[in-house]
Structures are given as structure tokens and as C-alpha cells.
Amino acid sequence: MLETLAAHAYWLLFPLLGLVAGVLAGLLGIGGGIVLVAALVGLLPLLGVPAEAVMHVALATSLASIIVTAGASANAHRKRGSVLWPTVAWLAPGLVLGGVLGARWAVRLEGTTLELAVGAFCLLMAARMAWPGSGASSVDSGEGTAKASPLPAPRGAWLGAAGVGIGAVSAVVGIGGGSLTVPLLVARGVAAVRAVGTSSACGVLIALASAAAYALGAPADATAGDVALPAGVVGFVHLPAAIGIGLGALLAAPWGVRLAHRISGRALARVFAAALALVGTVLLWP
Numbered sequence: 001m002l003e004t005l006a007a008h009a010y011w012l013l014f015p016l017l018g019l020v021a022g023v024l025a026g027l028l029g030i031g032g033g034i035v036l037v038a039a040l041v042g043l044l045p046l047l048g049v050p051a052e053a054v055m056h057v058a059l060a061t062s063l064a065s066i067i068v069t070a071g072a073s074a075n076a077h078r079k080r081g082s083v084l085w086p087t088v089a090w091l092a093p094g095l096v097l098g099g100v101l102g103a104r105w106a107v108r109l110e111g112t113t114l115e116l117a118v119g120a121f122c123l124l125m126a127a128r129m130a131w132p133g134s135g136a137s138s139v140d141s142g143e144g145t146a147k148a149s150p151l152p153a154p155r156g157a158w159l160g161a162a163g164v165g166i167g168a169v170s171a172v173v174g175i176g177g178g179s180l181t182v183p184l185l186v187a188r189g190v191a192a193v194r195a196v197g198t199s200s201a202c203g204v205l206i207a208l209a210s211a212a213a214y215a216l217g218a219p220a221d222a223t224a225g226d227v228a229l230p231a232g233v234v235g236f237v238h239l240p241a242a243i244g245i246g247l248g249a250l251l252a253a254p255w256g257v258r259l260a261h262r263i264s265g266r267a268l269a270r271v272f273a274a275a276l277a278l279v280g281t282v283l284l285w286p
Contacts, residue, residue, distance in 0.1 A: 103213035165180075
């Protein structure tokens with residue numbers, strides 16, 4: 001009886017994780033992917049995922065859930081006119097290509113190697129969020145409304161090239177790319193809240209491409225490809241977990257968007273940076 005209750009309690013955690021991811025997606029343009037990966041690494045073994053495949057399944061499941069998380073955030077930002085669609089169109093081919101290539105590469109890596117990669121990325125992003133450079137912060141530093149960008153929406157083939165790198169890194173560490181896309185756009189003169197909205201739309205493309213690659217493209221020589229996985233796992237995507245997280249994100253993303261248009265996100269960004277530093281330290285600890 002107690003084991004049955006405990007099993008149900010685990011499943012209830014996924015919508016709660018989705019609430020956190022949804023708020024972060026709407027407020028900071030960061031879909032909570034790193035937080036999701038860290039939480040899934042702890043939860044998936046309790047659901048029967050073997051140790052050899054935990055990191056692969058955590059990354060793939062995080063990305064699958066980000067399809068909904070980023071989609072809900074992008075839709076809410078779209079209603080407020082905060083998505084620069086020309087910029088999304090220029091980034092799109094590179095994001096999709098990079099997402100597929102990154103996922104295909106990640107499934108061939110050892111789980112410990114992926115842990116090191118994610119841990120290092122956490123520390124790097126924690127430092128950037130805690131001490132952003134001038135003009136490159138990923139969060140709004142005071143303006144509570146979506147002011148017009150001082151420059152036109154960024155366009156050009158260079159965005160496609162940048163998208164390949166953003167998509168590949170995002171696929172390897174299980175994120176929607178907001179921590180990379182937002183500072184890139186802000187550095188090009190885009191207002192922070194519009195960079196967040198545009199990043200959310202880009203996150204949908206990254207998540208779709210990389211999650212599909214994780215689900216359908218696991219090669220025979222994949223590091224965790226010959227490990228028996230529990231029911232409900234397609235390729236490396238744990239569908240029940242991804243759906244539960246997505247449902248929570250659908251409810252929470254509009255809250256984050258409202259906050260992004262009303263308050264400064266700097267203080268929250270520093271709190272999130274501390275959480276990232278903790279996650280990175282745990283993953284890198286020998």
C-alpha cells in the first residue's frame with residue numbers, strides 16, 4: 001500500500017515541475033530545462049530507468065516537455081506582440097539542424113560525460129545570470145512593458161549559423177535555448193521582453209527537432225541504446241513524465257509572461273543563478 005502511494009506521489013511531482021518550468025519560460029525566456037534535467041535525474045531511477053540511461057532519458061524528456069512549455073510561453077508573448085517573427089524565421093533552419101545534430105551526438109556519449117557537460121553549462125549560466133555584462137543581460141532590468149526595440153528585428157544569414165550552435169548546445173544539455181538566444185538578441189539591440197518572447201518561439205523549434213531525434217533516431221551503437229527501458233519510454237523520451245510536466249507548464253507560462261511585462265526579473269535571475277550553481281556543483285561533484 002505504501003509503495004503504491006509513493007509511486008503515485010512521484011507522478012504528481014511532474015506537473016509541479018511543469019509549473020516551475022512554465023513560470024521561468026514566461027519570465028526569463030528560460031524553459032527551466034536545466035532544473036528539469038536535474039530533477040529528472042533524481043526521479044527517473046525511481047520509475048525504473050537504469051542508471052546507464054538516466055542522463056539520456058532526462059535530457060530527452062526535458063526537451064519533449066519544453067515543446068509545450070515554450071509553446072505556451074510563445075503564445076502568451078505573441079498575444080502581447082513580443083515575438084519578432086522575422087528573426088525567428090532566420091534562426092529556424094539553424095536551430096532545427098543544430099537540434100538534430102546535437103541529439104544524435106549526445107546519444108553516443110556516456111552518461112557521465114553528459115553529466116559533466118550539463119554541470120559545466122550550469123555553472124557557466126549561473127555566472128552569466130548572476131553577473132550579466134552591460135547590455136547583455138537576459139532579463140529585464142527595469143522596464144516593465146515591451147518597449148519598441150531601438151533597432152529593427154535582427155535578420156540575416158548569420159542568424160542561421162548562430163542557430164546551429166544554439167540548437168546543438170541546447171540538445172546536448174536539455175534546454176530550449178533561451179539562455180543563449182536571449183543574450184544574443186539583447187546584444188543586437190532587441191528589448192529584453194521581446195528577446196524573451198522571440199526566444200520562446202525558437203525554443204519550440206529546438207525542442208521539436210531534438211526531442212524527435214532522441215525519440216526516433218537512437219542508433220544501434222548508442223551508449224544507452226541496448227539498455228532495457230520501462231514502459232512509456234519512446235526512444236529516450238519518457239512520455240508520461242513529459243506530458244505531466246507539459247500540463248503544469250501550460251497553466252504556469254502565462255503567469256511568467258505577465259510578470260515579465262510588469263516587474264524586473266534581475267532579482268529572480270540571481271536566485272535562479274544560485275540554483276543553477278547548486279545543480280552544477282552536484283553534477284560535477286566526484
